[in-house]
Amino acid sequence: MRLVFVGLATVDLVQRVDRVPGVDEKAEALSTEVAAGGPATNAAVTAAALGAEVTLVTAVGAHPLGDLIRADLADCGVTLLDAGPHATAPPPVSAVTVLDGTGQRTIVSRNARDVAVGVPEGLDAVLSTADAVLADGHHPALARAAARSGRPLVLDAGSWRPVFADLLPHAGFAACSAAFRPPGERPAEAALRALGVRRGAITHGPGPVRWWSGDAAGEIEVPPADAVDTAGGGDAFHGALTVAVAQGADTVEALRYAVSIAAVRVRHRGPRSWLAALRG
Structure with a gap:
């Protein structure tokens, strides 16, 4: 199975604390980890751990911080296609x-x-x-190329970006967060249907996943999980969903699989320790 993930790559500095400091306060981290991050990147890492042959298309560049991203992707079995290999600016950095x-x-x-x-x-x-193919809407030129490819397209729609107006008509599956708001007064599902999305879902964190496929619609309960780290849970969901779509799963089957993988993610601390549970 060959999958392509198109979108954002960041350097994630992940610090675990016993309390979140307020303004002008300091807190000592219980642990610190550095890993490649970003929606498409985390989804790609998930899919690779699930056994797919994965290529990530993003922009990393020649800055020394990009070496952290490249090394982590290589360790995770993800092939990188860098759309900006000679850029000297640092890649995006996320403080988690x-x-x-x-x-x-x-x-x-x-x-x-x-x-x-x-x-x-x-x-x-x-x-x-x-x-x-999965696209997260970052790097619009890359996302549009993915949409035009004619391959089954999964959209990770976390929040509205103008490029989604071009992407949604091509979507084989649009997976949106509850924060996703297309322009206009319509609820998200109605707006997405009007844009031609015949198959999609709206997630609500630990709440039920609302789905539709053609004229059918329903909800999938998210089983309780003893969450110890929710960072990247949604990205793991999208990576597993892309695997399921590539395998031809129906809507409910694909979403149940994605929910189960996201539950594994949130039960483990840190950005990479959980992957052993998938490979094992």
Whole structure:
């Protein structure tokens, strides 16, 4: 199974604390880890751990911080296609603070809003062999290329970006967070249906997942999980969903699988320790 993930790559500095400091306060971290992050990147790492042959298409560049991303992706079995290999600016950095008692996280990130990249040579060939493609809406030129590829397209729609107007009509499966709000007054599901999305879901964290497929619709309960780290839980969901879509799973089957993998993620501390549970 060959999968392509298109979108954001960051350097994530993940610190675990027993309390989140207030303004002008300090807190000593219980632990500190550095890993590659970003929605498409975390989803790609998940899919690779589930046994897929994975390529991540993103922008990393030549800054020394990019070496952290490249090394982590290599360790996770993800092939990198860098759309901006000669860029000298540092890649985006995310500061992730995880509250030890609850697993809840706070994230400060610049993402890639100041990074403009074109379509790299070889992307069409990579996309042409994919059994499914995921795009997270970051790096619009790359996302549009993924949408035009004609391969089964999964959209990770965390929050509205203008590029989604171009992507949604091509979506084979649109997986949206509860915070996703297309322009206009319609509820998200109605707006997405109007944009031509025939198959999709809206997640609500630990709450039920609302889904639709054609004229059918329903909800899937999320089983209780003893969460110790919710950072990247949604990304793991999208990575597993892409695996399921590539395997031809129906909507409910695909979502149940994705929910089960996300539950594994949130029961483990740190960005990478949980992957052993998938490979084992």
